[in-house]
Amino acid sequence: MTQTLIDQIESTRLSNEQRDDLMRRIDRDGYAQLPGKLSKSAIEKLIAAIDRVATAERSDAAERSDASERSDASAGVKVNNCVERDAALRGLMMYEPALQLAYDAFGPMFHLCQSNFVVRPRQPKPASDFIDSSPWHADGPRPGQFPKVGGAMGAMGMHYLKFGFFLTDLTHGSGGPLQVVRGSHRRPELDGKGGAFRIEDYANDLVTFNCEAGTVVAFHQAVARRAAEPIRHRAKERLHQLLPRVDAPAGS
Ligand SMILES: O=C(O)CCC(=O)C(=O)O
Numbered sequence: 208m209t210q211t212l213i214d215q216i217e218s219t220r221l222s223n224e225q226r227d228d229l230m231r232r233i234d235r236d237g238y239a240q241l242p243g244k245l246s247k248s249a250i251e252k253l254i255a256a257i258d259r260v261a262t263a264e265r266s267d268a269a270e271r272s273d274a275s276e277r278s279d280a281s282a283g284v285k286v287n288n289c290v291e292r293d294a295a296l297r298g299l300m301m302y303e304p305a306l307q308l309a310y311d312a313f314g315p316m317f318h319l320c321q322s323n324f325v326v327r328p329r330q331p332k333p334a335s336d337f338i339d340s341s342p343w344h345a346d347g348p349r350p351g352q353f354p355k356v357g358g359a360m361g362a363m364g365m366h367y368l369k370f371g372f373f374l375t376d377l378t379h380g381s382g383g384p385l386q387v388v389r390g391s392h393r394r395p396e397l398d399g400k401g402g403a404f405r406i407e408d409y410a411n412d413l414v415t416f417n418c419e420a421g422t423v424v425a426f427h428q429a430v431a432r433r434a435a436e437p438i439r440h441r442a443k444e445r446l447h448q449l450l451p452r453v454d455a456p457a458g459s
Contacts, residue, residue: 214294216249218303229425230311233368237392237430238414241304244421250374256295257374260286261326283339284326290319305370308425312368320367325434327383333436340383340436343404345391346428364392364429371424377417383437385416385424391431404431 221229225242232239245253261284269278277284286292290300300319309317325338333339346367377384389412406413415435416424426432 211294212297213301214252214298216253216295216298216302217246219243221304221307226307226311229308233308233312233365233425233427236389238387238389238424238426240416240418241423241425243304243423244419245372245374245423246421250421252295253299253372254374256293257289257324257326260284260289260292260296260324281328283328283333285323285338287321287323289324290322296322296324299372302370302372302423304423305425309368312365327434327437333383335436341432341434343406343431343433345431365427367428369426369428371416371426373416373418373422373424374420376420378419380417381437382417383435384418386433386435387414387416387426388412388431389414392427392429 221242229239229241264284264286265278265280265282268282290297300322327333327339335342371385373385375382388406388409391409391412409431416422418424
């Protein structure tokens with residue numbers, strides 16, 4: 208039997224002008240929404256793959272006595288290294304605009320260092336546990352706070368670039384969108400971590416992605432962000448995100 212290694216996801220290649228513009232935005236704001244969206248057929252294929260893997264995860268949880276709440280069909284699911292699990296998810300790993308930006312950020316030796324998806328059905332009481340929703344956080348290091356070599360720490364101080372692929376509609380405003388603090392990747396580590404962080408202090412730079420299905424967002428590892436809690440008691444709607452990350456090789 209032949210195994211499909213990669214189920215390709217169609218995309219439109221970015222022009223050089225678009226690449227330059229997106230890299231400028233990521234440098235300035237810490238994030239950028241890509242101009243194209245995933246097609247309806249790509250979204251359907253990816254959701255079907257995620258549903259297959261999530262169903263298998265829930266049934267594994269049902270067999271483990273310690274995780275019964277994770278076996279329910281309405282439970283949120285997060286799967287790390289998801290590209291191992293399905294050819295369609297590997298197709299997303301090869302999404303050309305993301306590869307173009309990874310190349311622009313890190314040169315030809317970039318590699319995928321992490322992938323995951325989350326499925327977030329609306330929960331009566333969503334937890335801020337990185338599965339049902341995620342709290343304000345940022346991944347380090349921050350530019351200016353990392354040892355420099357020869358006075359520089361590499362392109363934008365970026366150690367990896369993350370891509371969020373939003374597979375369900377969030378335009379109704381209650382789906383638990385991604386939120387970011389614009390420009391926070393350039394501020395001290397305080398942003399997004401610890402008790403001194405107050406989101407009210409950043410009201411002018413709060414950006415909320417109540418976006419259409421198929422939207423793709425690239426973000427700098429150090430930008431402060433969260434996945435807001437879905438509004439309660441509206442069962443059955445789902446939010447899927449797939450976050451393949453790409454990484455710079457050591458020493459670049
Ligand atoms: O949980 C989410 O949806 C946000 C993902 C995120 O912020 C991250 O991967 O660091």
